[in-house]
């Protein structure tokens with residue numbers, strides 16, 4: 478692609494955006510598994526204090542960088558700049574492509590403006606902003622979340638309309654008629670399985686368009702995360718009960734857990750909106766040293782002390 482030739486040392490950046498639980502890590506893993514022969518660097522941002530997503534990334538021979546405990550567009554923007562300086566510096570790994578997974582609460586527009594700072598202008602170019610949309614959950618988001626999710630859609634060059642298999646054809650038609658993303662190319666997917674050639678080499682970003690101003694309020698003021706770590710084992714039945722009864726303010730939960738009765742398998746927990754999924758990884762993934770869990774939601778209606786107590790009640794003695 479022409480844009481990849483615009484500077485000999487210019488790194489092509491793909492920014493993967495999308496609301497909490499839309500499938501960003503799954504898409505990133507799909508790209509890493511299916512793209513060969515390209516020196517890639519990966520930068521993963523997790524809003525929670527524990528970077529669960531980076532633990533779930535397939536380990537290839539790429540450069541892996543992480544930003545945790547905040548949103549890369551506001552709270553940890555300075556860390557983003559420092560990581561980019563290091564990556565693109567003379568002693569850096571000189572990747573050909575950088576895949577950035579934003580946190581589910583990040584504003585891609587603000588990340589794009591950071592990527593356009595003068596010190597990066599010659600050294601990277603934005604190939605595309607990809608925003609994932611969870612077909613099943615999008616219509617159910619509470620107001621502040623819906624506004625943020627909409628902002629993420631409006632900036633995108635490419636929309637991956639994900640989890641289309643979880644709604645009916647007529648629901649899908651209704652969703653598409655809402656014109657949530659008037660400017661982007663749309664690709665429907667299940668499990669974020671999209672051919673890399675449809676996503677990479679887009680050759681330019683629509684982010685130069687003038688968009689509505691980004692709110693200056695930091696995302697950490699509106700949203701909150703709660704991390705939980707323990708060496709004790711979780712019991713399955715009370716954990717399932719808890720997931721069914723999570724307060725509505727808790728929109729997203731993810732974790733890598735040790736379960737009672739499964740001494741050699743790690744359990745992955747994903748909760749989005751009102752849907753929860755617990756799955757066991759094959760034994761070759763091994764058992765983590767401890768269980769780690771992150772819950773993310775609106776600051777209002779999020780009682781950390783009660784969540785900790787509820788989680789502790791799920792542990793085996």
Ligand SMILES: [Zn+2]
Pocket residue numbers: 548549550551552582583584695696697
């Ligand atoms: Zn932010």
